[in-house]
Amino acid sequence: MKLASAPVLALARLLALAAGLTLTTAQADDYSDVSQLLRGGRLAEAQAKVEQYLASKPRDPQMRYFKGLIQRESGQSAEAMATFTQLTEDFPELPEPYNSLAVLHAAQGDYDKARTALEMAIRNNPGYATAYENLGDIHAQLARQAYCKAQQLEAGNSSVQAKLAKISAQCP
DSSP: OHHHHHHHHHHHHHHHHHHHHHHHHHHHHHHHHHHHHHHTTOHHHHHHHHHHHHHHOTTOHHHHHHHHHHHHHTTOHHHHHHHHHHHHHHOTTOSHHHHHHHHHHHHTTOHHHHHHHHHHHHHHOTTOHHHHHHHHHHHHHHHHHHHHHHHHHOTTOHHHHHHHHHTTOOOO
């Protein structure tokens, strides 16, 4: 009896493994499809695919991230901010939602919040080059603001003009 059940157990394991691989492949296909739709600017189709997927797997972080990207690209900044914020609360170890929050904060001119979000992204993934690049952009904007304020307070300061020129910035 034990000998007969060993092949059955082995077959059951193989079927379970195959089912798991199929699920993983199906997930990868869904992610790939949404990513391609996003790159092609087909936001409505991407959103429909994301919503369909999330109906059965509402906690999936990748699809939720795609949802936030679609919202951002559709001009729904408040909704995107809520989606990315919720992702940072549910999955605080992921750097991408922090980076995306930073992009939204920067677009609103809130460079301090953007900087804080980018620092969290970098803390979670010290090798995340995009977050470092975005942090550099934020620091440049903060520097521009500070130099412009200095210029406003002391218009004849040639040092401030030279520094503004270095970062290729002009004051409004």
